Amino acid sequence: MYTEFKAIVIGNELHLNKIAPHFGIQRKFKWEDPLLLKQDQLQGIVNNADSKMVYLFHFGSVVCVNLQHHEILDVIHYLKRLEPEIDISQNFPYEDDYKLEVNTEADFSINNDSLVVDAQCDHHLEIIATILAKSVSLEKNENEVDALLDRIEAVVNNLSRGELGMTDSGLARMTANILRFRLNTLSYIMLLDNPDITWNNEEAASLHNELSLLFELKERYENLRHKTETLMDITEAFSGLVHARRGTRLEWAIIILIMIEIVLSLYSMFISPLH
Incomplete structure (x- = not known):
């Protein structure tokens, strides 16, 4: 007997405390708690x-258990009505x-x-779903940070030709993106945190550790x-170069103002009296 899992990323964040009441689930979810929709929901x-x-x-991942592709689409489109920020354009x-046999x-x-196990336990489903969810969300962040590295490489190439080619606002956006990656990978994905079930169940803790090694979560x-x-x-x-450039422009502006003031002073001293 097989249980089939499919993990997908549908956004940067899901507001579970807003979604849960629509399914009749009245409880508060902490960051580390997944929202489980069962047969009734x-x-x-x-x-x-x-x-x-x-x-x-x-952190924006959804893991579907035993759902076919069109059923997954039905679930995502339903969630889209509850969370307009969900991206279903791609x-x-x-x-x-993954499969549980x-x-x-x-x-x-x-x-x-x-x-492969000889008997299914409840923790099998939760551990597999958690590892898969973290893995696909981590892949999203890996690809996005690589894209950002490519952008920075282009800036470095311009810099080697003596052109900085970056405005203050562009630098601010780039820094914000990097900080967002760090926040996503540590706080949102909670990669270094184990599910609650692993603290009370030795088998669950062992399975979590083995699957984490298999998916190379900590290395990634x-x-x-x-x-x-x-x-x-x-x-x-x-940032240092941009500030230096701004400082240089300010110095030139001061020099030009001083020169204008000198010219005006000379004009008032030597030319104005003649008139």
């Missing part, structure tokens, strides 16, 4: 909700699939695309952290 959104679930995460550029005759094993996070730190160092250098 999915009735009316998908035709047959048996054995189907959807995990929603604050065909899910950040997604990943229950086989009483097989040994426990973790593979790149599946987890460290990679991304180093890239953002490098970007911050570069933008600080750019």
